[in-house]
Amino acid sequence: MLISAARAATLKLANQREAAVPHAPVLIRGGEPFKLLEARAVADPALDLANPFKGPYRAEALDWREVAEAALELARIAGILPAFLVDPDNAGEAVPVVASDLAAWADRAQLSIATRAHLPVSASDAAEIIAFRSADDTREHVALVIGAQRGDVVPLVRLHSECLTGDILGSLKCDCGPQLDAALAAMAEEAARGGWGALLYLRQEGRGIGLVNKLRAYRLQDQGFDTVEANQRLGLPDEARDFPTAARMLELLGARKVRLMTNNPKKVAALQAAGIEVTERVPHQLPENPHNARYLATKRDRSGHLLK
Numbered sequence: 001m002l003i004s005a006a007r008a009a010t011l012k013l014a015n016q017r018e019a020a021v022p023h024a025p026v027l028i029r030g031g032e033p034f035k036l037l038e039a040r041a042v043a044d045p046a047l048d049l050a051n052p053f054k055g056p057y058r059a060e061a062l063d064w065r066e067v068a069e070a071a072l073e074l075a076r077i078a079g080i081l082p083a084f085l086v087d088p089d090n091a092g093e094a095v096p097v098v099a100s101d102l103a104a105w106a107d108r109a110q111l112s113i114a115t116r117a118h119l120p121v122s123a124s125d126a127a128e129i130i131a132f133r134s135a136d137d138t139r140e141h142v143a144l145v146i147g148a149q150r151g152d153v154v155p156l157v158r159l160h161s162e163c164l165t166g167d168i169l170g171s172l173k174c175d176c177g178p179q180l181d182a183a184l185a186a187m188a189e190e191a192a193r194g195g196w197g198a199l200l201y202l203r204q205e206g207r208g209i210g211l212v213n214k215l216r217a218y219r220l221q222d223q224g225f226d227t228v229e230a231n232q233r234l235g236l237p238d239e240a241r242d243f244p245t246a247a248r249m250l251e252l253l254g255a256r257k258v259r260l261m262t263n264n265p266k267k268v269a270a271l272q273a274a275g276i277e278v279t280e281r282v283p284h285q286l287p288e289n290p291h292n293a294r295y296l297a298t299k300r301d302r303s304g305h306l307l308k
């Protein structure tokens, strides 16, 4: 099986040094070929309490590391656990996939505006929705522009990453729902003063690991791990969002200069690295609740967010 270094370390098949990059690939072998149920228990740390006894397995040298890395990255993009059963002998005709193939897949130049329409929303009736599409990616990102777009005023911009639990269901585990509402309200005020705003709704659920993997991380959080540790234990990056795509959307909207609503300095840096000038960082902190207090403390203490 091909699994992550973090997972291998938990199974005592890799050491601390090897697990320095928790989502690096490790190849393990059991005495017998893996059966599917057993493989699932190896793959998913959320099942550990129910499956305390596994193995023995041993880690093997990996002489196709680049391909293995590409495989684990494909798992993240697909929103599945980073684990594969490997059958090098009877795999049929091999189709090599390497990291550069993935880079081509993520080519931002592919992104274009698919369509746009007037969309009155509760925050403002002067809003327009713009949908973006890329030839080889089914995720449809959208932007909501509030107020009349004009070249001589720097817009208020929010990059909002999809959070089904927070945005739709009112989850109290994070601050996404209140941040979304407050961003739209701030943009409506901006528009009332003659300015404009743009909210990018990025389909990068769970900071890019997908809904199911985020919920697996929640399950680990229920066992006591914080949000960063939970991702790492799953063998997934704790931040896998694609901000260059957001930069490309802003470029297509004609917003090369922005006032960015965020507490996350890495978002500012990522946009700037992708050619968007951030003239101001506008703090975007909302009141906490008992369920998201630890999440926000982890953002502040481990992820470098500027939170009070």
Ligand SMILES: Nc1nc2c(ncn2[C@@H]2O[C@H](COP(=O)(O)OP(=O)(O)OP(=O)(O)O)[C@@H](O)[C@H]2O)c(=O)[nH]1
Pocket: 159, 160, 161, 162, 163, 164, 173, 174, 175, 176, 179, 204, 205, 206, 207, 208, 209, 214, 217, 218, 227, 231, 261, 262, 263, 264, 267, 284, 299, 305
């Ligand atoms: N993997 C994972 N993702 C989470 C968790 N909680 C929230 N998210 C995701 O985090 C993203 C929200 O992050 P943002 O609100 O953009 O926050 P940020 O970049 O950290 O900083 P701000 O711009 O300051 O809000 C959404 O995609 C959520 O689904 C969690 O515990 N684990």
Ligand SMILES: [Zn+2]
Pocket: 163, 165, 166, 167, 174, 175, 176, 177
């Ligand atoms: Zn959320």
